[in-house]
Amino acid sequence: MAYSSRSSRRAALLAGGVAVLGLLTACGNDGAGSGPQKVSGTAGPATETAAEDPAPSSPSAGAATTGGSTSASAPAAATSSKAGTGTGTGTGSRTPAGGRCHTSELRASVGRNDPGAGQENFPVVLTNKSARTCTLHGYPGAAFVNASGGQVGPDPRRSSGSPVTVTLKPGQSAWAGLTFSNPEVSGADTATPAALLVTPPDERDQLKVAWTAGPVPVSGNSSSAFLSVFSPGTGA
Structure with missing residues (x-):
């Protein structure tokens, strides 16, 4: 057990x-x-x-x-x-071909007077004498001078306007208006310049044009001359 x-x-x-x-x-x-x-x-x-x-x-x-x-x-x-x-x-x-016209490429002239309302109005003409296309934009510079080269009267002033770019092919022209009051109407003092010096836009060298249009105002009442912007053509 x-x-x-x-x-x-x-x-x-x-x-x-x-x-x-x-x-x-x-x-x-x-x-x-x-x-x-x-x-x-x-x-x-x-x-x-x-x-x-x-x-x-x-x-x-x-x-x-x-x-x-x-x-x-x-x-x-x-x-x-x-x-x-x-x-x-x-x-x-988009920039115009050839760029701006230089003084050496241009010929200057003064066109025929187109008087009206006591104003004398002359076209100042620049012609492209070069072999290339160039442009003018804005106002010319100008000054009346005597036979000795001394300036006669103040520089012309700029009239109001909207500058445009004028393209000149060889032989083409642009013009700007030169305007002043008739001295016989305004009573301004006058002088008779021998030449007009013209400076193209953005240039320093000048072009000399013989002045044969008689006396211009140089002081006194309404003695200022005015220049307009360049436009295509000769202004004739």
Whole structure:
């Protein structure tokens, strides 16, 4: 009986140990299984997002816009530079061919008087004597001088007007009006100049034209002469 009782207890202990071992093994297997399942579950969606999400292209576009990517922004800068060059060339091509007329390329003359309402009106004419096309823009300069070259009276003043660019091909002319009050009407003091000096717009050298139209006002009432802007033609 004592033997049977001891054997029974040993069998019971062995069975209990087996049960506990089985329980520990089961718990260990559950823990090991849950670890790989979590890794697999996280990696799966991440892999799908990388394959389907277009987000990888966004940083490149953003870098080009913000200048964060040198390689992306450099071609854009080069294109802009070429476009700017094209625009500058276009603007330059609208500039009149030949540029302004220089004094050495012009011939000056004074046309016939066209009096009216107590005024004397003369066209001061510049003709392109060169072989190239050039332009005049604005007012001429002018001064009456005596035989010794001394100035007679004040410089003519500018009358109101809107300057335009006059293009002169070889042989073509432009004219500006020279106007002053008739001294016999105004009562101004007069002098008779020997010549009229004419300076083309934006030039310093002068052209000398013999003056044969008689006395001009130099002081007193209505003694000022006036010049208008250049217009195409001879004013005849």
